[in-house]
Amino acid sequence: MTGFTQPVAQDVIDAMARLKDVAVDTPIVRSDRLDAMTGARVFIKLENLQRTGAFKFRGAYNCLSRLDRTTCPDGVVAYSTGNHGQAISTVGRMLGIPTTVVMPSNAPANKIKKARENGARIVLYDRERQSREAVAAELAKEGQYAVVPPGDHHHVIAGQGTVAYEALQSLSARLGRDAVDMIVVPCGGGGLSAGTILAVEAAGAKAQVWASEPADFDDTRRSLASGQRETNPAGRVSICDALLAPVPAELPFSINGERLSGVLTADDATVMETMRFLFDECRVVVEPGGAVGLAGVIAQARSADADRLKGKTILVVASGGNVDPQLFATAILGEASSASA
Amino acid sequence: MTGFTQPVAQDVIDAMARLKDVAVDTPIVRSDRLDAMTGARVFIKLENLQRTGAFKFRGAYNCLSRLDRTTCPDGVVAYSTGNHGQAISTVGRMLGIPTTVVMPSNAPANKIKKARENGARIVLYDRERQSREAVAAELAKEGQYAVVPPGDHHHVIAGQGTVAYEALQSLSARLGRDAVDMIVVPCGGGGLSAGTILAVEAAGAKAQVWASEPADFDDTRRSLASGQRETNPAGRVSICDALLAPVPAELPFSINGERLSGVLTADDATVMETMRFLFDECRVVVEPGGAVGLAGVIAQARSADADRLKGKTILVVASGGNVDPQLFATAILGEASSASA
Numbered sequence: 001m002t003g004f005t006q007p008v009a010q011d012v013i014d015a016m017a018r019l020k021d022v023a024v025d026t027p028i029v030r031s032d033r034l035d036a037m038t039g040a041r042v043f044i045k046l047e048n049l050q051r052t053g054a055f056k057f058r059g060a061y062n063c064l065s066r067l068d069r070t071t072c073p074d075g076v077v078a079y080s081t082g083n084h085g086q087a088i089s090t091v092g093r094m095l096g097i098p099t100t101v102v103m104p105s106n107a108p109a110n111k112i113k114k115a116r117e118n119g120a121r122i123v124l125y126d127r128e129r130q131s132r133e134a135v136a137a138e139l140a141k142e143g144q145y146a147v148v149p150p151g152d153h154h155h156v157i158a159g160q161g162t163v164a165y166e167a168l169q170s171l172s173a174r175l176g177r178d179a180v181d182m183i184v185v186p187c188g189g190g191g192l193s194a195g196t197i198l199a200v201e202a203a204g205a206k207a208q209v210w211a212s213e214p215a216d217f218d219d220t221r222r223s224l225a226s227g228q229r230e231t232n233p234a235g236r237v238s239i240c241d242a243l244l245a246p247v248p249a250e251l252p253f254s255i256n257g258e259r260l261s262g263v264l265t266a267d268d269a270t271v272m273e274t275m276r277f278l279f280d281e282c283r284v285v286v287e288p289g290g291a292v293g294l295a296g297v298i299a300q301a302r303s304a305d306a307d308r309l310k311g312k313t314i315l316v317v318a319s320g321g322n323v324d325p326q327l328f329a330t331a332i333l334g335e336a337s338s339a340s341a
Numbered sequence: 342m343t344g345f346t347q348p349v350a351q352d353v354i355d356a357m358a359r360l361k362d363v364a365v366d367t368p369i370v371r372s373d374r375l376d377a378m379t380g381a382r383v384f385i386k387l388e389n390l391q392r393t394g395a396f397k398f399r400g401a402y403n404c405l406s407r408l409d410r411t412t413c414p415d416g417v418v419a420y421s422t423g424n425h426g427q428a429i430s431t432v433g434r435m436l437g438i439p440t441t442v443v444m445p446s447n448a449p450a451n452k453i454k455k456a457r458e459n460g461a462r463i464v465l466y467d468r469e470r471q472s473r474e475a476v477a478a479e480l481a482k483e484g485q486y487a488v489v490p491p492g493d494h495h496h497v498i499a500g501q502g503t504v505a506y507e508a509l510q511s512l513s514a515r516l517g518r519d520a521v522d523m524i525v526v527p528c529g530g531g532g533l534s535a536g537t538i539l540a541v542e543a544a545g546a547k548a549q550v551w552a553s554e555p556a557d558f559d560d561t562r563r564s565l566a567s568g569q570r571e572t573n574p575a576g577r578v579s580i581c582d583a584l585l586a587p588v589p590a591e592l593p594f595s596i597n598g599e600r601l602s603g604v605l606t607a608d609d610a611t612v613m614e615t616m617r618f619l620f621d622e623c624r625v626v627v628e629p630g631g632a633v634g635l636a637g638v639i640a641q642a643r644s645a646d647a648d649r650l651k652g653k654t655i656l657v658v659a660s661g662g663n664v665d666p667q668l669f670a671t672a673i674l675g676e677a678s679s680a681s682a
Contacts, residue, residue, distance in 0.1 A: 027368040029390060048624040049370060110621070279669075280451070283662030285388040285624040321624030328620075329670035 004152065004251045009202035012165050012195065013157035015062040019162055024050050026163075028170060028315075029073065031281045038301040039310040040104040043180075044278075044294065045167045048286050048321025051179035052086045052114075052162050054242075055163050055192060055319050056147045056150070060087035061178040062159030063148055064095055074143035075099055080110035083242055083320050084150035100145065102135050108324045127244075128234075149155060151191035151249035161195030161202070167315055168203040180207040181312040186319045187211035187220050188243035190252030196317075197259045208261035209313070212296030214240040214268070214289075220248050220256060221263035229253055239268050239327065242289030242320060264296030275331040278318065285328065290320035345493060345592045350497035350543035353506050353536065356403040360503055364399050365391050367504075369511060369656075372622045378644040380651040384521075385635065386508045389627050389662025395583075396504050396533060396660050397491070401428035403500030404489055405436055415484035416440055420473040423452035424583055424661050425491035428516045430461035442484065443476050449582060468585075469575075471626045492532035492590035502536030502543070508656055509544040521548040522653040525605060527633040527660045528552035529584035530563050531593030537658075538600045541583075548656070549602035553637030555581040555609070555630075561589050561597060562604035570594050580609050580668065583630030583661060592652075605637030612636045617673040619659065626669065632660035 026049045034042050045228055047055040064076065075098030078088040079236070083099035092099035099120040103112055104127035116122055125135045140147055148156065164183055171180055183200065185192045193211040200207050211220050212300045222230040231247040238244065248256065271288050274295040278286045284295075301309055367390045375383050388396040405417065416439030419429040426442035433440035440461040444453055445468035448528055457463055466476045481488055489497065505524055512521055524541065526533045534552040541548050552561050557579055563571040572588045579585065589597065607615070612629050615636040619627045627635075634657045 024370075027390065029365075049368065053624050131659070278667075279626055279666070283394050283626040285620055285626060325617075325673040325675065329674055332666040333670055334666065 004250065005154045006108060006254060007154035007158045008341045009196060009198045011154060011228055012161035012198045012202045015058070015158040016162050016165055018062055018065060019058055019159065022061055023162070025166060026050055026310050028167060029282050030060035033281055038297060039306065040312045040314050042297065042314045042316060043167070043171060044282065045162055045163060045315060045317045046047070046284060047317055047319045048284060048290055048317075051084070052090045053320055053322045054083035054087065054290070055160060055317070056083040056087035057090065058162050059156035059191065059195070060084065060091045061149070063153055063155035064088070064091045064097055065147060066155055067097065072144055072146035074145050074314040077102065077139050077145045077147045078150070079135065080150055082085060082107045083322060085115050085120070086111055086118070086322070088148060088166055089115040089118035092120065092242065093118045100130055104132070108322065110324060131295045149249070151189035152251045157191050157195045157252060158198065160192045161194070161199040163192065163317055164196040164199035165203055166313070168199065168205050168207070169313065169318045175313065178206050179313050180205060180315050182210055182314045183317070184210045184212050184293045184297055186243060186289055187213050187263070188289065189249035190220055191249060192317070192319060193220070193260060194252035194255040197255055202243070209259070210262050210264055211256065211260055212264040212293045214238040214243055214265065214292060215265040215272070217244060218263065218265050219246070221265060223248050223253060224257065224260060224263060227257065240271060240289040241289060243292060264300050266292055266295035266299045270299050272331045274298055275328065276334055284318070285316045285321045285323065287320050287323035288327070290318050293317050293319065346495045347592065347595060348495035348499045350668050352495060353502035353539045353543045356375040356476055356496075356499040357506055360399055360500065361401055361404060363402055364503070366507060367391055370623050371509060374622055379638060380647065381653045381655050383444070383638065383655045383657060383682060384508070384512060385623065386504060386656060386658045387625060387656055388504055388557060388660045389625060389631055393424070394663045395424035395428065395631070396501060396658070397424040397428035398431065399431045399503050400497035400500035400532065400536070401425065401489070403453070404494055404496040405432045405438055407496055408438065408487060411637045413485055413487035418443065418480050418486045418488045419491070420476065421491055423448045424663060426456050426461070427452055427459070427663070429489060430456040430459035433461065434459045441480060443473055443480065445473070446518050449663070451665060452663055454548045458572045464643050479532065480581050490528070490590070492530035493592045495592070498536045498540065498593060500533050500536070501533045501582055502540040504533065505540035505656070506544055506656055507536040509540065509548070510548050512656065519547050520654050521546060523551055523655045524548050524658070525551045525553050525638055527584060528604070530586040530590035531561055531597045531632065532590060532667045533658070533660060534561070534601060535593035535596040538596055550600070551603050551605055552597065552601055553607065553634045555579040555584055555612070555633060556606040559604065559606050560587070561594075562606060564589050565598065565601060565604060568598065580613060581630040581633055584633060585629060586656060593644060605641050607633055607636035607640045611640050613672045616669065617675055625659070626662045626664065627659045628661050628664035629668070630658050631645050634658050634660065660680055
């Protein structure tokens with residue numbers, strides 16, 4: 001935790017004010033079929049309809065709009081599996097801040113292309129052989145940049161917290177105070193989970209916060225169990241490209257480790273099936289990592305622990321919608337394809 | 342016009358009250374890329390996120406909730422290319438009214454399946470060889486049903502008008518009164534266009550209302566030019582299955598013929614491209630007929646008349662999202678596929 005400032009609940013409220021009329025107040029949808037499948041009352045917050053197609057815009061804007069430009073005359077460096085990089089490049093363009101984005105060379109082509117279109121300089125690296133932090137640090141030596149990590153920054157975490165804060169405001173107005181029992185969010189490094197925990201406190205709500213992870217990238221689940229940050233074994237693959245951080249980020253885990261209620265998981269086949277469900281039932285495009293929250297709920301509903309969901313009111317965040325067309329086509333074409341995924 | 346009651350602006354306001362807390366107040370999205378493509382400021386109303394995945398829910402609910410059940414003890418018969426039938430069957434289930442839906446045998450399989458799941462009796466007919474009105478009339482002889490047509494009913498038209506009324510309320514609050522210059526809606530039989538015209542009057546707005554049609558099903562465009570209801574030549578095909586009415590419906594045309602500002606058209610390739618754009622840029626699933634509004638705007642922006650759009654604020658309705666996965670996959674996989682469509 002050296003050098004980090006831990007964000008607090010008030011930071012989420014401040015971020016809400018800063019994001020007003022800048023971020024999209026994204027819609028919340030529901031489905032009779034989903035409620036029947038889960039035995040719960042499920043609300044889905046569509047952050048795939050956020051600017052840049054992912055909640056990452058919120059953290060990026062909250063962070064970059066507070067930047068002291070005299071400390072980083074050459075702009076901002078971000079390392080990102082895609083959505084954070086796209087958010088940083090978009091916000092950089094909006095605020096006139098030069099951006100450099102470090103991305104894995106196997107990131108979806110559409111994510112690389114869009115960051116480039118925003119005027120960002122793109123530096124690719126090999127995810128299997130290089131550390132992205134080392135690449136970013138090397139770049140930072142070339143000039144006076146600020147490095148904006150996707151999770152380890154209090155302004156980023158506070159910005160991500162506005163997803164749940166906004167949703168809780170909306171659902172309180174519709175359903176009454178304390179109507180929401182659980183909030184489930186996709187989890188890679190853990191920034192969204194940590195922000196959500198602060199949002200619940202800021203809203204004075206009682207909801208439990210659960211993370212949901214790809215089954216083979218369950219570092220936060222194992223870290224919660226052991227009490228320390230556990231890494232994912234090398235060499236694993238998943239379609240959830242947005243959630244492949246090798247280890248929980250330090251600052252988010254300082255919050256998640258104490259206050260997360262638990263972690264759900266979903267395998268890739270369930271994620272593909274969930275993408276198809278969201279296509280068919282809600283007519284929206286959600287990327288694999290963005291669908292992991294709902295996929296975790298669906299997996300839970302089929303498990304021996306299904307009773308945990310019964311009668312609950314659950315807010316699930318669909319966190320992003322930037323997916324390669326080929327993968328999305330495979331997901332929506334169904335049975336045969338998703339079984340082989 | 343024998344037997345028809347022409348709806349008026351106040352009917353749209355009454356329908357708004359009836360649909361409150363029943364229909365989804367669907368979100369409105371925009372895109373920098375789209376504004377750059379068109380030279381206009383374009384807002385897209387996402388009726389694909391409406392209940393049943395299409396605006397048709399509004400007209401169906403407004404109509405069925407006002408039904409005098411003593412006049413139709415055996416329920417309701419609807420003939421529909423799909424979305425109207427799905428809306429009627431869903432509303433019938435909500436209100437406890439038995440429904441029979443007459444559908445063309447080549448309607449998308451998912452639309453037939455969903456109407457059946459809602460408990461509707463489905464009667465299929467051959468679109469090329471049979472008249473759907475005749476099939477429905479024959480059925481009505483079996484029992485005491487009310488026939489609810491997709492356009493020729495004043496409560497249906499008034500319900501469809503709530504799409505634009507709701508959007509004008511929202512955009513007035515954001516952009517100021519009279520900010521919207523044009524409203525563009527997909528057009529099959531013309532019910533949505535007619536309702537939109539009444540909505541503009543009800544809102545005291547100044548926006549022009551334009552319909553948008555598939556290029557090979559431009560019956561409303563030709564009818565506007567000739568001053569009488571023109572039919573589409575038999576044997577034509579289009580991917581826009583929701584918009585293949587053979588002729589403008591009588592009651593809507595009594596409004597559209599007098600008060601539509603004009604009709605845009607788009608060919609199937611442009612519609613496929615627009616579906617891909619909405620997938621990639623807005624992360625939503627829009628069916629071909631639902632995308633024709635925006636496709637018409639995009640086609641216009643590429644035409645010799647592109648200047649007509651410059652600097653305008655345009656509200657486009659994306660009217661539905663019920664699309665077969667295979668067709669959607671073809672659309673989003675792009676160049677080669679859409680060129681061959």
